Amino acid sequence: MALSLTILGSNSALPTSDRYPTAQILRVSERFFLIDCGEGTQMQLRRNKVNFNKISQIFLSHLHGDHIFGLMGLISTFGLLGRRNALHIHAHEDLKGLLEPHLNYFCTDLPYNIEFHDLTYDEPTIIYEDKKVTVESFPLSHRVPTCGFLFKEKPKQANIRKEAIKKYDLKVREIVAIKAGETFIGEDGNPVPPEELVIPAPKPLSYAFCSDTRYYRRVIPIIKGVDILYHEATFAHELKDLAKRTSHTTAKQAATIARDAEVGQLLLGHFSSRYKDLTPLLKEAKAVFDNAILVRDNEMYVLE
Amino acid sequence: MALSLTILGSNSALPTSDRYPTAQILRVSERFFLIDCGEGTQMQLRRNKVNFNKISQIFLSHLHGDHIFGLMGLISTFGLLGRRNALHIHAHEDLKGLLEPHLNYFCTDLPYNIEFHDLTYDEPTIIYEDKKVTVESFPLSHRVPTCGFLFKEKPKQANIRKEAIKKYDLKVREIVAIKAGETFIGEDGNPVPPEELVIPAPKPLSYAFCSDTRYYRRVIPIIKGVDILYHEATFAHELKDLAKRTSHTTAKQAATIARDAEVGQLLLGHFSSRYKDLTPLLKEAKAVFDNAILVRDNEMYVLE
Numbered sequence: 001m002a003l004s005l006t007i008l009g010s011n012s013a014l015p016t017s018d019r020y021p022t023a024q025i026l027r028v029s030e031r032f033f034l035i036d037c038g039e040g041t042q043m044q045l046r047r048n049k050v051n052f053n054k055i056s057q058i059f060l061s062h063l064h065g066d067h068i069f070g071l072m073g074l075i076s077t078f079g080l081l082g083r084r085n086a087l088h089i090h091a092h093e094d095l096k097g098l099l100e101p102h103l104n105y106f107c108t109d110l111p112y113n114i115e116f117h118d119l120t121y122d123e124p125t126i127i128y129e130d131k132k133v134t135v136e137s138f139p140l141s142h143r144v145p146t147c148g149f150l151f152k153e154k155p156k157q158a159n160i161r162k163e164a165i166k167k168y169d170l171k172v173r174e175i176v177a178i179k180a181g182e183t184f185i186g187e188d189g190n191p192v193p194p195e196e197l198v199i200p201a202p203k204p205l206s207y208a209f210c211s212d213t214r215y216y217r218r219v220i221p222i223i224k225g226v227d228i229l230y231h232e233a234t235f236a237h238e239l240k241d242l243a244k245r246t247s248h249t250t251a252k253q254a255a256t257i258a259r260d261a262e263v264g265q266l267l268l269g270h271f272s273s274r275y276k277d278l279t280p281l282l283k284e285a286k287a288v289f290d291n292a293i294l295v296r297d298n299e300m301y302v303l304e
Numbered sequence: 305m306a307l308s309l310t311i312l313g314s315n316s317a318l319p320t321s322d323r324y325p326t327a328q329i330l331r332v333s334e335r336f337f338l339i340d341c342g343e344g345t346q347m348q349l350r351r352n353k354v355n356f357n358k359i360s361q362i363f364l365s366h367l368h369g370d371h372i373f374g375l376m377g378l379i380s381t382f383g384l385l386g387r388r389n390a391l392h393i394h395a396h397e398d399l400k401g402l403l404e405p406h407l408n409y410f411c412t413d414l415p416y417n418i419e420f421h422d423l424t425y426d427e428p429t430i431i432y433e434d435k436k437v438t439v440e441s442f443p444l445s446h447r448v449p450t451c452g453f454l455f456k457e458k459p460k461q462a463n464i465r466k467e468a469i470k471k472y473d474l475k476v477r478e479i480v481a482i483k484a485g486e487t488f489i490g491e492d493g494n495p496v497p498p499e500e501l502v503i504p505a506p507k508p509l510s511y512a513f514c515s516d517t518r519y520y521r522r523v524i525p526i527i528k529g530v531d532i533l534y535h536e537a538t539f540a541h542e543l544k545d546l547a548k549r550t551s552h553t554t555a556k557q558a559a560t561i562a563r564d565a566e567v568g569q570l571l572l573g574h575f576s577s578r579y580k581d582l583t584p585l586l587k588e589a590k591a592v593f594d595n596a597i598l599v600r601d602n603e604m605y606v607l608e
Contacts, residue, residue: 013380013381013384014381014384014385015346015347015350015377015381016347016350017347017348017350017351020347021377039343039344039346039347039374039377040343040344040347042319042343043319043320043321043324043343043344044321046319046320046321047321063409063410064410065376065377065380065410065411066377066380069373069376069377069380070343072369072373073319073325073343073369073370073373076317076369076370076373077317077318077319080317080318081318094409098405098406098409101402101405102402102406105367105398105402106367106368106369107369
């Protein structure tokens with residue numbers, strides 16, 4: 001699978017026994033990114049058999065307890081397991097000062113380093129990049145400074161066709177050039193059509209995470225065309241005034257964002273615990289944007 | 305039921321998906337006491353349908369993360385649910401200073417008060433008392449200051465027999481006196497045998513919690529004869545050197561404490577996550593003290 005999202009927690013501030021507070025694991029291009037870290041994250045990671053050592057980057061959208069109270073337990077457990085590689089935490093600048101007294105008290109002699117990276121809240125910013133993936137933060141609008149995150153695979157190279165190597169007796173430097181998109185001239189002096197030489201590169205995949213936020217249309221150009229959008233849908237639209245007052249989004253509003261941003265699929269989450277039955281939220285979302293689903297804890301959503 | 309213990313978490317420092325870090329709810333004489341508060345406690349309380357408002361006293365044995373990392377989430381959730389009644393937290397004196405910056409940041413405007421009560425670690429001390437129950441802390445021996453807790457029902461009064469009220473035409477003050485144990489003289493001038501007047505008071509029940517600690521025989525006189533003893537059994541006895549080094553107890557040692565303290569039943573918990581199969585721990589414990597069981601998360605142990 002090229003991209004998968006495992007929901008570790010999908011509830012809003014008041015967790016229930018089967019909907020934990022916000023946390024999720026995105027796997028993309030063989031990287032594992034932890035997004036938010038609500039209470040119980042480490043147990044949910046175990047439940048979903050995620051290898052703890054694969055997690056090196058944690059992205060925390062904002063400093064509300066239901067998005068970070070699992071952090072100390074996770075850090076402590078990583079230490080007890082003898083982790084050596086650094087852990088990078090991307091979060092609001094206040095986090096370090098809040099965490100340090102607890103780290104010094106509860107996690108003496110951690111065998112690995114924690115590196116804090118302060119988020120900014122003015123404009124979209126690339127906060128992580130490697131050979132295959134970029135991660136961008138972008139401002140949301142909540143009661144405290146809050147970021148969404150956009151994960152994008154970098155454009156991939158086309159794969160050379162084995163039969164073309166034989167047919168044209170391609171040298172390594174020619175293969176590299178063809179994969180990079182250069183025109184190849186055959187012995188007859190004419191360009192060879194690319195489709196005869198290469199299997200086109202798979203489309204780079206992308207995922208956007210928007211939680212928590214009021215209905216905030218400024219994200220639309222930023223997340224335009226992503227394959228999967230996770231958007232908070234704390235309330236049904238009949239509670240739109242409460243949503244506004246608490247800086248949250250209704251399911252209908254989340255679907256409107258998804259439609260106008262022309263995303264591939266909408267995952268709805270961060271539900272208020274008042275809803276025993278979430279189908280009204282799904283129904284109102286699907287009326288606006290059909291390819292919408294309600295996430296469930298411990299489910300994996302895969303994009304091939 | 306007169307006394308019940310619900311296990312919210314029974315693992316040691318590294319929780320798994322089905323064994324959470326230490327927390328338990330003791331219900332005795334209609335009081336609900338929370339003992340330790342590992343990560344995930346609030347979700348486990350919901351899973352076990354415990355009414356949050358019934359919890360007013362929290363007893364924290366020591367300040368290791370696996371015994372307290374659920375506290376912030378619980379406090380925050382109590383606030384979001386509009387709790388009004390004070391929450392009493394009995395813990396090491398350092399807790400308040402550690403928690404306050406987080407409370408000020410994450411739990412502004414809590415609608416209830418938190419009262420911190422500092423534990424002492426020199427000798428058994430009554431730390432809570434009401435009409436029906438006393439709670440006593442007593443020193444354990446671990447890597448940091450640690451207390452066990454002893455919960456005891458106060459002696460109850462006998463119940464007067466309805467037929468005796470009729471037969472002897474008892475007045476209210478006579479009933480009160482008989483229930484308090486005074487001798488009642490019949491019309492013939494002779495004392496009436498108590499068994500003709502009263503149904504004897506049920507025996508007061510008691511529960512002792514011992515986690516975490518090295519094998520520590522000084523607790524024996526303190527917990528002598530309790531109905532239920534929960535004792536940590538982090539390791540099997542073949543790892544007794546590791547147990548000693550880490551200030552933990554083996555299952556065999558826990559059973560030895562139970563036998564020598566002549567307790568009614570031994571509940572073993574706080575297992576190292578190295579054990580997929582805990583039957584060797586049970587076997588070695590039962591060889592010393594037969595009425596021993598391994599606790600499981602989300603199980604309730606009842607004493608009638």
